[in-house]
Amino acid sequence: MKLKFLKWLYPQKIYVSKIFLILFFISINIGCSKGKPPLMIIPDMDDQQKVKPQTALHIPPEETVARGSLEENKTKLEMTPRNISRGDFLFQTYCMPCHGNDGEGNGPVVQRGYIPPPPLITGRVKGWKDEEIYNVIAEGQGTMPSYKHLVSSKDRQAIISYLRKKQSEAQ
Secondary structure, eight states, X not given: OHHHHHHHXXXXXXXXXXXXXXXXXXXXXXXXXXXXXXXXXXXXXXXXXXXXXXXXXXXXXXXXXXXXXXXXXXXXXXXXXXXHHHHHHHIIIIIHHHHOTTSSSOOHHHHTTOOOOOOSXXXXXXXXXXXXXXXXXXXXXXXXOOOTTTSOHHHHHHHHHHHHHHHHHHO
């Protein structure tokens, strides 16, 4: 009984496979026609700009500044009580852990084994120009990290005003 069923099914398998092959080749020929471009239902990536290597990709949007090319305001702040108190607050926040409250390089981090920083109130830092201190705060030096991303330009100048006041009091 099984054989009769298979013999009956076998001719249909050949018939179905022949129809499938014919439809497959017809679809390939239709897809590869050189006449007109294919129908684009979703033309996301078909028509996009070509960029050659090592050429400018895009024109930057208006009012944008490339990273690192922004000119900072380095004009010196006046030593007003407000700027000095702002500098004191910022010194206590960012500088005190290493330099200590008095700026002598004996902060709590140093007491736990960190390398002591140079004293800010006495010593060689006292003879530095404001620009040198400004750049050390911004870029870091030795084991001191950069604070450029944390302390703004005006805040760096306020810290320098506070340091200059402390240095003048220490004389």
